Amino acid sequence: MIDFSAVAGVALVALLMVLTPGPNMIYLASRSVSQGRSAGLVSLAGVATGFAVYLSAATLGLTAIFVAVPALFTAVKVAGALYLGYLAWTMLRPGGKSPFGGADQVAHRPLRLFGMGLVTNLLNPKIALMYMALIPQFIDPARGSIWLQALLLGLVQIAIAVTVNGAIVLAAATISGFLTARPVWLRVQRYVAGTLLGGMAVKMAVDK
Numbered sequence: 431m432i433d434f435s436a437v438a439g440v441a442l443v444a445l446l447m448v449l450t451p452g453p454n455m456i457y458l459a460s461r462s463v464s465q466g467r468s469a470g471l472v473s474l475a476g477v478a479t480g481f482a483v484y485l486s487a488a489t490l491g492l493t494a495i496f497v498a499v500p501a502l503f504t505a506v507k508v509a510g511a512l513y514l515g516y517l518a519w520t521m522l523r524p525g526g527k528s529p530f531g532g533a534d535q536v537a538h539r540p541l542r543l544f545g546m547g548l549v550t551n552l553l554n555p556k557i558a559l560m561y562m563a564l565i566p567q568f569i570d571p572a573r574g575s576i577w578l579q580a581l582l583l584g585l586v587q588i589a590i591a592v593t594v595n596g597a598i599v600l601a602a603a604t605i606s607g608f609l610t611a612r613p614v615w616l617r618v619q620r621y622v623a624g625t626l627l628g629g630m631a632v633k634m635a636v637d638k
Contacts (some may be wrong), residue, residue, distance in 0.1 A: 432579050436568040440583045443564055444590040451626050456517050457550045458595055462602035466536050470599035472540050478592050483552065485584035487562035489577050509553050511635035519627035522621065550589025560587065 446453075454477050462470030538546070551557060561584065569579045 432582055437586055439568050440586050441590055444587040448591045448594045453465045453550045453554055458599050459602045460600045469543050471600040472543040472598055473547035474595055477551045480548050480551025482556050484561050488585045489581050511631045522624035549590040
């Protein structure tokens with residue numbers, strides 16, 4: 431149905447995107463450090479559900495709505511840019527915290543952890559762009575059902591994203607301990623991640 435080159439292409443794109451610091455990584459790392467691995471895994475389940483929502487929409491052709499109604503995509507894009515800007519500010523402001531910087535956040539119940547993971551992912555327009563613009567480039571109508579190819583390639587993306595994010599959740603406490611023992615490194619990590627998020631927020635806001 432789909433050849434190896436298409437699977438490899440989607441896997442590479444998915445890996446590059448998930449390794450780029452973004453709201454999913456920030457939220458999962460900070461929640462895992464502050465509340466433990468179990469909370470991080472519940473949050474990850476919410477993030478994974480967000481991927482499933484986008485995959486379902488793409489498979490059913492609903493992402494075409496973003497093309498037909500540009501204002502709707504603009505609203506999602508602006509909301510995502512504001513959210514990234516907020517995350518950047520929390521890290522760059524005086525007294526800001528790194529997601530790996532310590533367990534001083536208020537503990538949340540599992541339902542809220544799941545919901546926050548879901549919302550964090552749904553407000554990430556780059557995921558919508560992946561399903562609307564990137565994955566379709568690897569679909570070959572000559573190989574049969576288009577929706578089935580979209581589904582299978584989307585599952586590849588989800589598998590990569592969930593695996594990498596799961597590793598972040600499991601390693602967050604170890605990374606936190608390493609950085610906390612090295613305050614300069616922790617400060618550098620905070621400024622680098624905050625600057626990248628701020629740049630992403632600006633780029634997302636002005637991109638057309």
